Amino acid sequence: MPLPLSILDLATVGDGETVREGLEASVGLAQRAEEWGFRRIWYAEHHNMRAVASSATSVLIAHVAANTERIALGSGGVMLPNHSPLVIAEQFGTLATLHPGRIELGLGRAPGTDQTTVAALRRDHTAADRFPQDVQELQAFLSDESLVPGVHAYPGRGTNVPITILGSSLYGARVAAALGLPYGFASHFAPDALEQAVALYRKEFRPSAQLGQPRVLAAVNVVAADSADEAAKALHAVQRDRVKRFLSRGGHDLTDEEAEILLEAPAGQQIRSMTRYTAAGTPDVVVKYLEDFARRADADELIVTFPVVDRSAWMRSVELLVEQVRPAVV
Template sequence: MGVPLAILDLAIIGSGDSVADGLNACVEVAKTAEANGYSRVWYAEHHNMDAVASSATAVLIAHVAANTESIRLGSGGIMLPNHSPLTIAEQFGTLATLHPNRIDLGLGRAPGTDQVTVQALRRDPRASEYFPQDVLELQAYLGDSTRVPGVNATPGRGTHIPIYILGSSLFGAELAAVLGLPFGFASHFAPHQLREAVALYRSNFRPSEQLDHPHVIAGVNVIASDSDDDAQSQFTTTRRARLRRFLLKPNVDVPDAEVDRILASPQGAQIAAMMKHTAVGTPAAVRDQLLEFTEYAEADELMVCHQSPTVEGRLRSIELTANAMELVGV
């Protein structure tokens, strides 16, 4: 069997689309992933982002789970410093009770937003300093014995939902290793420390009750299409959209030629470098690139972020990639 493929669905609200359109697309993506043999679909917690609809991550997972049959669903991730461990245990415990053996809990320590929004969330910016302790507290709530005497998660207790540590630095790699948990690296947008983090995780891994050997999930972008020209055109559109989102003022019309000039500049090159690990092209070409990336990342599983700018393009990319990687659907 080849490397398992999962999907990170960014719950994108496309240009001219409504929030409802973005949420409905999540259901279509999950159904297509389920039919084509992907191992799981995850959603990321982001706040105050006009183009992302996954801010209420657990609610979105519940909606998608109710409209699919068997595929695993989870967070990629919940930004734990934004929440109390008890709240997350109760939310995901509810999901796991309603949808047994289908729920994953990926955890990150970044806020998933800017500092002004952190204040709006009523969170202490220093909360991330307690991330390791909060992970242990959350893990206990989902297990059989709480770390807070007299406090239990209902639902949650005894569900033993698998926890994954997610990150883009060495901190997450070391924590995942010490706790004996699977580690997911966000190389789909922060590629620089991928190999160093994976090496650190594997060399320091300690077996745990959840996991007896290291498990690395590496993020990678994919745009698969029936023709290379179309795939490259989609990739160009995606790169332009990312630069507009991160560097340009909102609601300001900047011609594509100017955007391309900025992308070629040192400032724009930093944005372009975020998508260093992107497989683009026909199914055969994407397969070769994904196999090469799997070896480069020493990955046990790939978390694929299909980056086509339209829902139709993403659904087609999901199907073509699954066929190329010989996944077995339901």
């Protein structure tokens, strides 16, 4: 496995787990990942999702950072239109001050939730249109030059927290290229425009103070198991779980039986297509898939996420990958 690997941890809360238990599992993963030599772990901002505990992304990063020593930690990502650039600069400037050299800031343009929750967030519906300008304003707050006369981020000013643009479309690719920033593609759940977006980013990239040449991170799901049969069962459980998450409505959680039926319906097929880029199987099969995927994505780094539902199988999936690719993650 020639490329470096990082981890995207969705901070999931499994069936029968409390939120605290889910968060403790994320801390445990970060500690093990640090021992194994992974470069970074990122956490994503989601809202109104019972099974995802990373909504207060900067708070989670602070907690994990306090319980680890070296591994880089960041957002994958913060949904910038949900916030003011100044607030994010203050939050991540605080983190960078407390944990120098370890904090990274991935920025996305989507709301990270449904439209009802968007209203509850008091999100300005036009904020996404200002995304490029807000990224530049945030960059300035984290440097020594503010674009808002008389206003500076304290903490934040001078921390120069590295920024990555995250996306799943040509829009994000163009923004990352124009600003000379790394580009992370969310191919683990939005695969359709991967190759086109990466090609556009590389073609239009303009060097910046942060980055001299294009850098692409591509996300991919990993379901590794000791046998092919176990991996197939785990992958099916992942697909069923996603149907339950996305199609449950009005406070009614779908049963496993209901989700099985919906898996074959058009809505279920659409959800299954979201995980097109999934390396599933025994460790050798998984590594071969990742190598092929990296070439297809023209990626400089892979960021892997482990969607396995069962908690013990989840950690085993990570362990099996590490046993196969340990030299590549260091």
